[in-house]
Amino acid sequence: MLMQEVWVQGVDWDEELPLDTSTRVTTWFRELSSLPSVRIPRCLQLRKEVSSIAVHVFVDASLEAYGAVVYVRVKYQDGSLSVRLVSSKTKVAPLQSVSVPRLELMGAVLGSRLATSISDALDMEKQSYTFWTDSENVLWWIRGYSRTFKSFVANRVGEIHSSSSPDQWRYVPTKLNPADYLTRGVKLMELVELRMWWEDPEYLKEDESQWPRNVVDKRPASAVEEVKQKYTMKEPSKEKSAFMTTTTKIIWRLQPERFSSWNKLTRLQAWVMRFTTNCRSHQHERLLDKGINLEEIRDAEKLILKTTQKECFKEEYTAIIERKKLPKNSKLLSLCPRLDDDGVMRSEGRLKYGEFLPYDVRYPIILPRKSWINKLIVKHHHELGNHSVGTNQILSTLSSKYWIVAAREAIxxxxxxxxxxxxxKAKRTEQIMAPLPLNRLTTSLRAFARVGVDFAGPFITVQGHCFQPND
Ligand SMILES: [Zn+2]
Known part of the structure; x- marks a missing residue:
């Protein structure tokens, strides 16, 4: 930061520094003498039976710098816990003016890159990673589709999506965020004593329920500024649901009944949607990638589910849009249906407050029992298990995303x-035995009916009579 400041002031190589800067530079150099008092505990894991290992990445940014710090949290079988610093990285904020939310996003990218390099070094699954940021903007962007944002945010959110899933990102208040020290700087002697830095905030040593509350549903006003113009039109307003605003556009929807595979249906629908969007946009805005991406497929899935729900639960759907009560005889009454931002009907079940669970588990998508889509999805999950998993297991994988009315029957x-x-499962056919030959049934079967004595040599048996060769 000091170097950057000197560079901006245009101080030449042989020139003396201005007084203010030079005192800060000298203080900094003086502090270096106490560097040997910094002791870094290098052991990440104690010699005990380990029950689980998780990695926590904290990111932060200020106008001067942005950075990320990584801790490993090990749970032992005797119930004890240890949290240790693994690595951290800081970068000076670029000289051209960048807003703080954008800097926060750059910090998040730095964090996800650091996490990738650490997961290679420690040979750990990236699913066990948790990312913490104090920026609600960043959280909101990460929970959105990268292509709906302007290119600065879109590129970075895209990179974050490629190495982590949105539900791995959590909110942490600034004063509990150790990455905050990276961005505002600490005196060396303070750093030696700083437990929050070396061993991370106390809450990580507690149970997950004691961690800071995860704020994800807020939509910060400054975050919306980064949404592309054509998508801000689509943003659902508070009065109307998302579905009402999007139906004004005619979307060419494929007939699901003509497909026998869920994958094929969603992918083709995604192609159709890309074609229609491309037709509507200017030449330079068109998407011309060779393959469709995951976001497009998810969009297509949503459209298919939404329209099916609208057809099969017509009364309920309109009742929710018009904010009326559901019909008294509705099958969905116990599911407390509601519409999400994309207009898909989801059940607001009892896991609403399970912040650690993925969004789809907390709010499963409601599927009608008698619909072709339902059949395709059940078939898809049945085939994912190679036709060999049981009804209960399919039911459990399905319930992590969908709520099917009478699911077991459907499966x-x-x-x-x-x-x-x-x-x-088909049974093999068995050969019917031929009837016994006549001579076996007509001759007497009493004991000693035929007797032979072996003097030497074998017996020869012909048609039930036995005699010796010389007989
Ligand atoms: Zn099968």
Whole structure:
């Protein structure tokens, strides 16, 4: 930061520094003499039976710098916990003016890159990583589609998505964020004593329920500024639901009944949607990638689910849009249905406050029992398990995303219908034995009815009579 400041002031190589800067530089150099008092505990894991290991990445930014710090949290089988600093990285903020939310996002990118290099070094699964930021903007951007944002945010959110999933990102208040020290700087002697830096905030040593509350549902006003113009039009307003604003556009929807595979249907629908969007946009805005990306497929899935729900639960859907009560005889009454930002009907179940659970588990998508889509999805999950997993397991994987009315019946019904399973489970035909020959039945079967004595040599048996060669 000092170097950057000197550079901006245009001080030449042989020139003396201005007084203010030079005192700060000398203080900094003087502090270096106490560098040997810094002791870094290098042991990341104690010699005990380990029950679980998790990695926590904290990111932060200020106008001067942005950075990330990584801790490893090890849980032992005797119930004890240890939290240790693994690595940290800081960068000076670029000279051209960049807003703090954007700097925060750059910090988040730095954090996800650092996490990738650490996961290679420690040979750990990236799913066990938790990312913490004190910026609500960053959280909101990460929970959105990268392509809806202006290019600065879009590129960085895209990079973050490629190495972590949005539900791995959590909110932490600034005063509990150790990455805050990276961005505002600490005196060396203070750093030696700083427990929060070396061993991380106390809350990581507590149970997950004691961690800072995860704020994810807020939509900060400054974050919306980064949304591209054409997508801000689509943003659902508070009065109307998202569906009402999007139906004004005609979306060419494929007929699901003409498909026998969920994958094929969603991918083709994604192609169709890209074609229609490209037709509507200017030439330089068109997406011309060779393949469709995951976001487009998810969009297509949402459209298919949304329209099916609208057809099958017509009354309920309009009631929710118009903010009326559901019909009294509705099957969905117990599910407390609500519409999400994209207009997909989800059940507001009892896991609403389970902040650690993925969004789809907390708010599963409601699927009608008698619809082709339902069948395709059940079939898809049945085939994912290679036709060999049981009804209960399919039910459990399905429930992590969908809420199917009478799901078990639907699964069993498909298991009976599946041609591959029918073939596998089919019984082999057995050969019918021929009737016994006549001579076995007409001759007497009493004991000693035929007797032979072996003097030497074998017996020869012909048609039930036995005699010796010389007989
Ligand atoms: Zn099968």
């Amino acid at each position: 069993i019904e498909w298991e009976r219908e599946c041609a591959m399973c029918k073939r596998k």
